[in-house]
Amino acid sequence: MTISARRRSGSVLAVLLFGILLCGGTCVLAKTNLWAQDKSEALLEKHTLVIGKITQNPKKLFRYLKPMVNYAAEHMKDLGITDTEVLMAKDNQRMVSYLKQGKVDWVTETPFSAIILQEKAGAEILLKKWKKGVPDYHTIFFARKDSGINSLSDLKGKTIALEDPGSTSAYSVPASILINEGLELVRLASPREKPLADKVGYVFAEQEITISTYVHKGFVSAGAFNNQDWNKDDHLPKAFRKNMIIFHKSRPFPRAIELVRKGLDPGIKQRLKEILLNAHNDPKAKKALRAYQKTEKFEELSEKDRDSLDEVRGILKSVRSELE
Incomplete structure (x- = not known):
């Protein structure tokens, strides 16, 4: 066999080997994915x-x-x-x-x-x-002692900070309480916005510490979360708590x-x-x-x-x- 023929033969062999490896790798990957899917279904x-x-x-x-x-x-x-x-x-x-x-x-x-x-x-x-x-636990509504807020009706024209739409004690319960009190809620994009005088604005703060910070700094007039949050320093620091009042509580759930x-x-x-x-x-x-x-x-x-x-x-x- 000539050197040229040997080179051609080697090239063909290399291409074949590459093709086999590529196919094999693809097949292995496909089998792996299929196995994972089948395994998941079987486990279920x-x-x-x-x-x-x-x-x-x-x-x-x-x-x-x-x-x-x-x-x-x-x-x-x-x-x-x-x-x-x-x-x-x-x-x-x-x-x-x-x-x-x-x-x-x-x-x-x-x-x-x-x-x-x-x-x-x-x-x-x-x-x-x-x-x-x-x-059990329950929702508490709280505000700064110097806010002048002592009841739910005092929230008209004010803003309350809630957690997020998935929260029980810091959204669903307080929202329903305010609705049943005859107050109309309107969602605000940020604490900087203000509701109309006959409505109660609410903002989502996403975390308990943010709710308490908004209230402490006066960005909003009130906040709501559960009674366990009230006693947790990482949710409501002692320095904040001493200046707060609880003005309403829900029934326990x-x-x-x-x-x-x-x-x-x-x-x-x-x-x-x-x-x-x-x-x-x-x-x-x-x-x-x-x-x-x-x-x-x-x-x-x-x-x-x-x-x-x-x-x-x-x-x-x-x-x-x-x-x-």
């Missing part, structure tokens, strides 16, 4: 227990949820559960979709999100969670609710309920409970709790009709 069919949460901060919430779902799954091996996953949703609508598709088995949420998931996705309310060590998706295997649902109800008695659950938003325990909903959730439904209806 039921070897994986999936917990979900609505949040704008998935990295932070992952650390809260993963230990708890792992703990629960350890007690479900005889039911075929061999793995766990955490799936976050940025809003209620996305979580409704996940539940309808069967992508999430178990959700921990506020009462308001729980009712939305129940109404729109058929999710079943399972238990009440003692989040951060308490079974369950602190947090555990739900399961419609159609979840009855055996898994019942086992999950038993695991959660007994977790506070199990020393092995201590770390998981602490990670799970400092949960003290889980319990069955009382009649009072169910009455509170019925009120939540009414609140949601009024807020939707007036503000959305």
